[in-house]
Amino acid sequence: MNIALQTRLPALSEYYSETKCIWCDGCGNYGIWTAVRYALVELNLHPWQVCLCYDVGCHGNGSDKIEGYRFHGLHGRVIPFAAGAKLANMKVPVIAFGGDGATFSEGIGHFVHGVRSNYPITFVLHNNTNYGLTTGQASSLTPQGQPMNTSPNGIPEHTLASMDLIFSLNPTFVARGFSGDIKLMTRILKAAIQHRGFAFIEMLQACPTYNHFATHEYLLDRYFDANADGHDPSNLQQAKALATQVQDRIACGILYQCQDTPHFYDRLIPRQGVETTCVEEVRRYDVSEYWKELV
């Protein structure tokens, strides 16, 4: 990410939107929404300098509750849209948001290839372990057997081991936050936005209306800041263990970060040494050199 030095530091109020929040009382989105604004301000980013891309879901209803150049698209598709936006203009930090339903069902292919491609974007997973906006159906991250809307007997499928999947894709940044700890989320978000590559953040999020198993209190009792406990994010084995073993305590913080893997754009041979962005390069091109071989 390139962050230009600004003479005028942004104020939190610059991100203020007149659109009223309509999330349920106690929804984890309030905390994540707040942490995102803190992180952007603390990184000296004005709203016009950032691009925020939202998938469809309760979190996506936050797309008009914040300032910034925003996009609110189709269910499951936010990662490729955000990647395209970023590749077109590497100077603008791009942050994508998606729920557990969109990310691990409709858009799981995009997610897999997003991590694998190591696009230089931040992806924030709003994990409330269900489809909130469509009234509480099971997602692939809902515990097997948990009765939900449309699955009164619980879902017959296995719960998807999301962190095992992610670590199988050679990620370069994996973090976990909890919607009840804004300070922790802000720290993670800042590190993610500054990361060179695909930064994955799972935000464990309370859903007081539909999630009666991993509630705010449940998460509050179990989460802890692994970095404060001395976890070194460059330790892959420990990171995997912390990420996947969540039965008793849930490790949060920056679980894994690899700084020396080049991201997607840096691997593009044709772009090496090119200082401009694709956005700046739109003009009429003389292509006669390219047809010489065809004469």
Next chain:
Amino acid sequence: MVGASGQGINSIGAIVAKGLKRSGYCVFGYREYPSLIKGGHASYQLDISNQCIRSTETRVNVLVALNHHGLELNMEELKQGGVVLHVTPGWQFPEHHQKLIAERNVRVIYFPVDDILNRLGARAILSNVLLTAFLWSMLDQDIDALKSLVGETFAKKKALLELNMRCIDEGYSFVDPEQGTISVALPPPDKGFASHLLITGSQAMGLGAVHAGVRLYAGYPMTPSSPLLSFIAELENKTHMVVKQAEDEITAAQIVSGAMYMGTRALTATSGVGFDLMSETLSLNAMIENPTVFVLAQRPGPATGLPTWTAQGGLLQAANCSAGEFTRCVISVSNSQDAFDLMPVAFNLAEQYQISVVVLTDKQIAEALYTQHPYDLEKADIDRGRLVVDPEKLKALKSSDRFNPHAEGGVSLRWLPGSDAATYCAQADEHNAMGAVDESSLNTNLQMEKRLRKFRGLKAGLPEPHLTISGRSATTDWMDVGDEIELLAIGWGSTGDVFQDVMCSDELRGRKIAYLHYTYLWPLRTKELQRLAKRSKRIVLVEQNYQGQLGMLIRMNCGLDIPDRILKYDGRPFFYDELLSVVIERCASTSENEQNCPGFEYAGTSS
């Protein structure tokens, strides 16, 4: 040239085509092949003239058969006095073929390729060079021209180069012991063609896209759109473009949409069911008013259909697919000229109206080889519509300017993420002027009307279909003096070039035939068509689909029903001689039934 896929017919075809073009001939190359890498029966046909031609005949003067399957399958295609060149030792023609050979005075040449290879100590791969050289001598072409052409390929591999040159000498000097020296006479060349390009429609489209300022390409391989992806990728180190082979068509469409939202020009291409996957993104871009261009390269469907064959079955798909009502534009390329020219046009339309433009092409255009005059590089403008970039003007913007429902023609101001200005949300939910979700009745009406209002301006600004008239002379122009049109044909896409070649035929000289070619298919302009229809004795629709899809759109737009249709849906393009004969039939029956054949009727009121 016929043989198994992978046997080298494409390389022989490409070398002969280029050599002849450099000698001053217009060459049109046509490929047929199954969806296989090795095996299967494939062909590469070259139609050659000293005048501009852009179509293929069903019959040939020379058949080169690289295996015996060609001798079994393609003999019927030989013309009177034709030549068969084959490499199958001891081949005995069955009785019906012997009869054909006698009746048509066909000369059969067995070319002992294995003997010559053994003598030269060359590997089998060089059999193509041997055959090419012999073919070259048969066409009375200069051996040095062939040597320099082949030399360009092997310039850096000296040993290979020498062997190739020896093969050329051997092949060129071969004389069949039974037939003696055989010469297939070509008309005198027109040196003007020598400087032309030999180019496929996909290459033309790729060059057009680069010319138009496309800086990012994302695609998923699917015939017949893959050659465009390959061509763009081959150029990437020269163009410095971002090229992404996506994990699926949805991804390709979304990447391109994200890139366009950010403000570059980006392109994707696909075919049939791949476009189905992209269609949700079409709807998305309509809602967020994001300019985008999609290439839909048609092949016969439904489903996987005939992957390597051609069709025009995607018109209604392009014009109608995807959720909700919105303004879009559908245009179709017809040949290597407008495959290039229409790329800047498509991007300009997309940006002027902040809509998606679907550019149709088909397998015939995508893979046919055209002799193409070098492109005019000064003609195209880059028009980015109501894009605000001036820093002062940016400062003055309000968030609510972005989707201002009262904007003239429904086209509001657009500015790019990263601009120091008020921000907005590109909102796929129904939204107000600044992109905040607003489901109120008042707002929904305003925004729907804003987006659909673009249709009127778009339609008014699009060119009318292009009219070509046969039998035109310098002194008395029947069209201008108001004569009745004997036959008015309507078509689009790759059909156009074949029909125009047909109109120029000797058989139709002096006939009052008019051909109306649609490049801009949606919104559809029908004023010119209705005017011409009134003075036409007979109207015929010419399309490569089952339903007559352009005819359906015409009827939907202005009520004009065209029951007379020349339709083809077998995966093959219209061939020159085939189309000529049905047009002659139409003309003949028009003369016979002058009184009682209205040929068309109005199904409803015109708009």
